[in-house]
Amino acid sequence: MSDEQQKTLCAHVEEELQVNDPQAYIALIKPATHFCQGCGRSAAQAENLCKPQEF
């Protein structure tokens, strides 16, 4: 589907994107500009975090 970009990292990790497609996962987290206050992950786009907080 075309809304992959809007999915949170939590959802991607649940589907094991980091295992199935590491390069796609890296593209979402690099260069990180935000981190999630909920789960502690960091990402390049706030849209991909459940509780985004800018660095």
Ligand SMILES: [Zn+2]
């Ligand atoms: Zn989160």
